[in-house]
Amino acid sequence: MDNCKLVASNASAPGHSERMGKQMKLATASQYRFLITAVIVTLTASCNQxxxxxxxxxxxxxxxxxxxxxxxxxxxxxxxxxxxxxxxxxxxxxxxxxxxxxxxxxxxxxxxxxxxxxxxxxxxxxxxxxxxxxxxxxxxxxxxxxxxxxxxxxxxxxxxxxx
The missing domain is CATH 2.60.40.3230 (Immunoglobulin-like)
Incomplete structure (x- = not known):
């Protein structure tokens, strides 16, 4: 139970939610880059067909x-x-x-x-x-x-x- 309080108290630490938001945005941007790359590869694989x-x-x-x-x-x-x-x-x-x-x-x-x-x-x-x-x-x-x-x-x- 103390661990839960510790985690909860860390989550509410100043700047923590901002850092988490930036990390999530970076992960999302990486996912978008991967998705766009996959689409481009798929489209070029069927060139001239x-x-x-x-x-x-x-x-x-x-x-x-x-x-x-x-x-x-x-x-x-x-x-x-x-x-x-x-x-x-x-x-x-x-x-x-x-x-x-x-x-x-x-x-x-x-x-x-x-x-x-x-x-x-x-x-x-x-x-x-x-x-x-x-x-x-x-x-x-x-x-x-x-x-x-x-x-x-x-x-x-x-x-x-x-x-």
């Missing part, structure tokens, strides 16, 4: 997926190229921009889309291979990859590789 309902709606509105031609590249099941175009980005750099859908029921740890580049005469002039990690099932991946060949005007899918 679109939720399934948006991916499905956009893929229906765009051109049909390009079939993977037969060749040395093994196709990853469930991936399809929805769109690929040559453009200049905001910095003026020539890039290939596109969108790949993962219609499978499983996440893909790493995927690469090899694209062959063509000039205005239809001659193959090179390839680019954009890659993505952790493409979730039912999501789409938007990519933009720099092109060295300044005379490239179109790109066609060679195939998908990955695991």
């Amino acid at each position: 679109t939720p399934p309902e948006q991916a499905a709606a956009k893929s229906e509105a765009q051109a049909p997926p390009v079939a993977t031609p037969e060749g040395s590249k093994a196709a990853l099941s469930g991936l399809s190229l929805v769109d690929a175009k040559i453009a200049r980005n905001s910095a003026g750099t020539l890039v290939v921009q596109g969108r790949v859908n993962n219609a499978s029921k499983q996440a893909i740890g790493h995927a690469a889309a090899e694209l062959r580049l063509f000039d205005k005469n239809g001659e193959a002039i090179g390839t680019v291979t954009p890659t993505v990690n952790n493409l979730q099932a039912g999501f789409a991946w938007n990519f933009e990859t720099e092109i060295e060949q300044q005379n490239a005007v179109s790109a066609k899918l060679v195939g998908f590789t990955g695991k």
Whole structure:
């Protein structure tokens, strides 16, 4: 019982409640910092991926997926190229921009889309291979990859590789 009185008397000591309030505010601020960090990490983990309902709606509105031609590249099941175009980005750099859908029921740890580049005469002039990690099932991946060949005007899918 004396301990209870001692604790009670310490709690009412001058400045004690102010110190406790500051300590609680610091703990709360730390919790907010942790929460904000967790939200930022979660949001960046899904960069360049679109939720399934948006991916499905956009893929229906765009051109049909390009079939993977037969060749040395093994196709990853469930991936399809929805769109690929040559453009200049905001910095003026020539890039290939596109969108790949993962219609499978499983996440893909790493995927690469090899694209062959063509000039205005239809001659193959090179390839680019954009890659993505952790493409979730039912999501789409938007990519933009720099092109060295300044005379490239179109790109066609060679195939998908990955695991």
